[in-house]
Amino acid sequence: MPSLFSASAPLNAFQVWFVVYLYALPLMLYASWAALSLLDIADSGTATARRGWSAVVILLPLLGGACYLLFAASTLRRPARRAAVIGGLIVWLIPLVAGLWLAGGPLGPKALS
Amino acid sequence: MTGASRGSWRRPDLLAGIVLLLAVAACGKQEPQPTGTVLVSMADNSYSPSIVRVPVGGSIVFINAGRNDHNAVAVDKSWSTEKTFGNIRMRPGDMAEIVFPAQGVYPFYCTFHATPDGRAGMVGVVVVGDVTYTAPAGARGVLAPVADASGVTRRVPQDYPTIQNAVDAANPGDLVLIDRGVYVESVFVTTPSVTLRGVDRNEVVVDGRFEAGTGIMVAADGVAVENMTARNFTLNGFYWTGVKGFRGAYLTAYNNGDYGIYAFGASDGLFEHSYASGSPDSAFYVGQCAPCDVVLNDVVGAYSGLGYSGTNSSGNMYVLNSRFEHNRSGISTTTFDIELYPPGRDTVIAGNVVSDSGLDNEAAGFYATETLAGNGIALVGTHTNRVEHNLVTGSRNNGIVILPILDRHYWPATGHVVRANTVLGSGRADLAAGGLGTLGNCFDGNIYRSSLPWGLEALNGCGRWRAPLASDLSTYLTFFGAIGQVRTGQFTLNDYKTRPVPPPQPNLPGGALAPVRPAVHPFREQHLDLATIRTPSPVARPAIPARS
Numbered sequence: 265m266p267s268l269f270s271a272s273a274p275l276n277a278f279q280v281w282f283v284v285y286l287y288a289l290p291l292m293l294y295a296s297w298a299a300l301s302l303l304d305i306a307d308s309g310t311a312t313a314r315r316g317w318s319a320v321v322i323l324l325p326l327l328g329g330a331c332y333l334l335f336a337a338s339t340l341r342r343p344a345r346r347a348a349v350i351g352g353l354i355v356w357l358i359p360l361v362a363g364l365w366l367a368g369g370p371l372g373p374k375a376l377s
Numbered sequence: 378m379t380g381a382s383r384g385s386w387r388r389p390d391l392l393a394g395i396v397l398l399l400a401v402a403a404c405g406k407q408e409p410q411p412t413g414t415v416l417v418s419m420a421d422n423s424y425s426p427s428i429v430r431v432p433v434g435g436s437i438v439f440i441n442a443g444r445n446d447h448n449a450v451a452v453d454k455s456w457s458t459e460k461t462f463g464n465i466r467m468r469p470g471d472m473a474e475i476v477f478p479a480q481g482v483y484p485f486y487c488t489f490h491a492t493p494d495g496r497a498g499m500v501g502v503v504v505v506g507d508v509t510y511t512a513p514a515g516a517r518g519v520l521a522p523v524a525d526a527s528g529v530t531r532r533v534p535q536d537y538p539t540i541q542n543a544v545d546a547a548n549p550g551d552l553v554l555i556d557r558g559v560y561v562e563s564v565f566v567t568t569p570s571v572t573l574r575g576v577d578r579n580e581v582v583v584d585g586r587f588e589a590g591t592g593i594m595v596a597a598d599g600v601a602v603e604n605m606t607a608r609n610f611t612l613n614g615f616y617w618t619g620v621k622g623f624r625g626a627y628l629t630a631y632n633n634g635d636y637g638i639y640a641f642g643a644s645d646g647l648f649e650h651s652y653a654s655g656s657p658d659s660a661f662y663v664g665q666c667a668p669c670d671v672v673l674n675d676v677v678g679a680y681s682g683l684g685y686s687g688t689n690s691s692g693n694m695y696v697l698n699s700r701f702e703h704n705r706s707g708i709s710t711t712t713f714d715i716e717l718y719p720p721g722r723d724t725v726i727a728g729n730v731v732s733d734s735g736l737d738n739e740a741a742g743f744y745a746t747e748t749l750a751g752n753g754i755a756l757v758g759t760h761t762n763r764v765e766h767n768l769v770t771g772s773r774n775n776g777i778v779i780l781p782i783l784d785r786h787y788w789p790a791t792g793h794v795v796r797a798n799t800v801l802g803s804g805r806a807d808l809a810a811g812g813l814g815t816l817g818n819c820f821d822g823n824i825y826r827s828s829l830p831w832g833l834e835a836l837n838g839c840g841r842w843r844a845p846l847a848s849d850l851s852t853y854l855t856f857f858g859a860i861g862q863v864r865t866g867q868f869t870l871n872d873y874k875t876r877p878v879p880p881p882q883p884n885l886p887g888g889a890l891a892p893v894r895p896a897v898h899p900f901r902e903q904h905l906d907l908a909t910i911r912t913p914s915p916v917a918r919p920a921i922p923a924r925s
Contacts, residue, residue, distance in 0.1 A: 272751065272774045272805060272855040272856070272858070272859060273735075273751055273773050273774055273804050273805070276858060276859070276861075276862045276867055278857075278858035278859070278860075278861030278862050278865075279854070279855045279858030279859065279861075279862070280858070281858065281861075282854040282855075282857050282858045282861070283851050283854050283855065283858070286850070286854055286857075287850050287851050287854055363861070366861065366864075366865060367857075367858075367860060367861025367862075367864050367865065368861075368864070
């Protein structure tokens with residue numbers, strides 16, 4: 265993934281911020297939630313249910329894993345599942361919204377003089 | 378007319394923007410439409426652009442970009458930028474949006490810097506709907522363009538003390554021949570088919586002394602301006618607006634505060650053998666035309682925010698055999714909602730040398746150019762451009778990059794053909810495509826060393842199967858990050874007033890005795906043969922033809 269490590273010049277905090285919180289972290293959350301979900305799916309339910317949930321978790325990035333962990337997982341403890349999903353969302357979205365808020369104001373007019 | 382003031386852009390909020398980002402596939406290709414909003418900047422003391430065409434129901438956003446207070450009031454008093462009753466003063470940075478629901482022609486003026494009849498000073502015209510409008514040539518009213526020279530030469534200063542005097546006296550087909558000297562004036566041309574010519578490109582200088590707005594502004598069809606220099610204007614060096622048929626040849630424009638050589642809402646034109654540098658926005662700019670029928674051939678754009686910029690310029694738009702060096706960004710085709718006819722499309726960029734983009738700190742610039750700084754050729758929110766046989770070297774970030782843009786709408790960049798270019802020495806990637814919806818672009822036969830995403834050309838060739846790996850999100854996010862950087866003021870700009878003075882440039886062959894050719898159909902006369910264009914050699918760069 266060379267693009268992750270290939271920043272524009274001059275490098276500035278917003279570029280790193282957005283690459284991390286709009287790009288890298290969602291991928292990591294997807295991987296984490298999917299892995300946890302598949303771990304749980306492997307030890308529960310019927311074969312049909314396992315195939316169905318596996319498809320949901322893999323084909324619906326983030327949403328599938330989060331839904332499974334919050335509402336359908338059975339072998340993992342509920343506090344751990346909630347911590348994984350809600351904690352992950354907090355770690356992801358609060359810095360992201362803060363960055364968007366800081367960078368999202370109007371550019372303002374040209375100064376012509 | 379209705380007026381509505383506001384303190385910020387009516388852009389979608391950012392979360393809505395994210396949703397739009399995720400829904401871009403639905404945007405697809407759109408034909409250029411004369412809808413939307415036009416931005417008018419208020420400088421000290423003129424409007425830019427000053428002749429504005431909007432569709433019925435469209436709007437104008439006025440922004441005070443000067444240091445003085447301004448406003449805009451219709452001559453017939455039907456609308457104004459008055460925010461609240463009695464508050465007619467727009468302070469620097471203020472914005473006001475006016476909606477125009479009815480067809481017509483609406484002259485307007487600034488109550489502080491113009492006469493109330495809209496004839497002198499800081500004045501402008503709004504043309505709403507499909508209305509034919511030609512700027513009246515003084516007391517003689519509207520004149521028709523002619524294809525042939527009249528044989529009459531009006532000399533400045535021998536016959537007329539100022540260029541404006543000669544232009545006002547000229548009839549269609551006349552030559553206004555300007556002798557050596559520095560002319561401290563702004564010229565407004567409203568007579569069609571006039572040719573303004575200096576006897577020496579380097580020694581006939583129109584000088585704004587950083588006080589006047591535009592050097593030579595043309596609002597009449599078929600006007601050619603040749604063989605002279607415009608410098609030190611707070612807005613533009615040479616400017617054609619709302620015209621059909623124009624030519625700028627052997628012109629030099631440097632250290633002007635907005636654009637060097639500029640065509641807005643103008644079609645059927647030619648810029649050739651000209652040099653522009655030191656403009657914070659762009660050295661050469663062609664905006665808001667569809668179809669444009671405009672050619673830039675053998676020009677040099679340097680030390681500017683953008684070497685060439687085309688916003689919403691679509692159809693038969695050619696940038697050929699030119700050189701763009703030491704700019705913040707070399708060439709940019711862009712779509713914005715603040716001009717008519719979005720999205721921009723169908724520009725051919727071929728045979729150019731684009732070098733040292735964002736590489737040093739010599740160029741002028743302003744906030745928007747900083748968001749693209751370091752890119753050689755940037756195709757931003759536009760469609761179906763052809764980028765062929767260019768030499769792009771020394772770009773601080775990307776050599777050729779394709780990006781979407783989020784303005785009031787989200788504009789993906791699609792359908793571009795990037796072929797047979799030599800792109801080397803880029804700091805980030807020689808070829809790059811970023812953002813959601815950046816689809817349908819193809820790359821073929823380019824000489825390059827790096828691309829983002831990896832395999833961009835191998836997996837997205839022209840005329841064959843293309844992989845879904847067509848763009849890289851991080852490329853867009855670094856662009857988005859640059860916008861954040863600009864918004865928070867984390868950049869420094871060079872003062873356009875102190876950019877390098879260009880060396881003497883070649884004169885018009887034949888000089889004062891060259892044939893007089895009104896610019897009635899310059900595009901049709903070009904006989905373009907793109908098949909003969911080859912990629913410039915890294916060593917033998919193209920140059921303006923030798924002085925005659």
